[in-house]
Amino acid sequence: MMLEPMRVPADGLPERVTIYEVGPRDGLQNEPSVVPLEVKAELVARLAAAGLTTIETTSFVHPKWVPQLADAEELLKRVERVPGVRYPVLVPNERGLDRALDLGVTDVAIFGSATETFARRNLNRSVDASIEMFAPVVARARENGLAVRAYLSMCFGDPWEGPVPIEQVVRNGRRLLDLGCGQLSLGDTIGVGTPGHVTALLEAFAQAGVGPERLAVHFHDTYGQALVNTLSALRAGVTVVDASAGGIGGCPYARSATGNLATEDLLWMLAGLGVETGVDLRSLVATSVWLAGELGRPSPSRVVRALAKELASEASEASKDEE
Template structure:
């Protein structure tokens, strides 16, 4: 294959970024067809072969709520802990934390909401209640030397509440920063963010004293705006972006939420800007094509659609 974009850097952008891969967790969690444990482990192992270093492996959420991730401990054991790779796991509550620690998790992510309705629908709580529940989990992790990432859902819009005031989001981000979260990921859960909105929110967060080195963007592509939001984030100094191989996933608890930003589409743009991500686009495209075949449908990623060749992806490994 070997097709890559011509490189035309833009001034003022970071030279290097981190791609935080969420496909194995956020991508697969909404799949109705149960993906077997061995395939999940193979997916993560193949993703490691692309140069992705931060790959969110699974979630220790109740199997009753997310049956797809009932095998969290088995997946974590199966992928091991090779040097140089990060495999965070999502932890919803103290019970999930206990299971994650028992399974040997070395990094966790907690999640809260910027809106009351989504906190109610997804977490059966309030905004304050969700943060209060996450607090002892985060403190326990930090005391054990385990890094903590914080997710904030509904930062740009809510399907029930509509517009979300920027100050409301900043207040939640501030609380997670004070809690000790190394990175706080701003979720555009229903994909409504536009570049001006992204810039306004990041500006307000900066004015609140939180550096862009602690901020990540988690953008959905519902209205085709995710890459525009990434470029705005780059212009504002953000250097970590969440993406899902092949564009897998969405939020199963949010009305109208479609897939995550595809990692391949992100890498294509970064390559064209001359920004280092360390990811081999050729290998990644083949892996996402392989997973799409396992799921029985085409990948929504534009880059995968343009570049994937039907062949045995094992030849790449």
């Protein structure tokens, strides 16, 4: 049985990587059927128990646009916060920030776009107007002691505009950071990026004065490039990687955005490379198997599918031994 990979460290990689788990928010937001509140709360608890220390829990977007997350306030009230675990919440505007502050949220995120078309489709305003909208959100959040992250979507390609110039991504990313955001997550929303593109983009950010310590990466696996793109980012010094348990998720505003990078697939690669994460792979696989049952469909993660069989076989053998 192979329940973990052989550890063969590689040069040029960080010793430790922080996984920014987005399953409860980005993973579930595009589910066609509303997931029960108790399932969402249990998912968050299971993720924390598996060792994940950053779990993006929900979003305060208007329920009209993302009905799946209409229970944001109820979920945050139900989640039992574990010491040492951060529970970020996406806030689209000042009203969303007000709700987050009322509930004692300590970490928030804003969601910008590298392209005009997606900004208008997702935020119903131009890139410039969205930056203006975010400015008071970031300022007030920081005044209240909150950590603020910025997402930048469509960094590698846009389904309406096509390839996105690297200098355009850097320019709009810098604008979000200049508002006062502590971290910028670079999103390959439709999964078209390739390793050389990742390297070039990160080099361009470095030349613009933004080092890898301020960046995270968020890859979708539409074309099977998420892991290799992540490896390129790690070699460039990035140490924060977004991933979704079981590989669930997408983007409700971009039909070609399929599943996120599966947290388990990422963990398998990092374990084999000798990169520490503090996350228990077995526990997380069990969580994604459970979640797949709740969603009524198999997990897209290849590691979950492979290890689920191994763990089931192991449990069967243990049961026979007990008899």
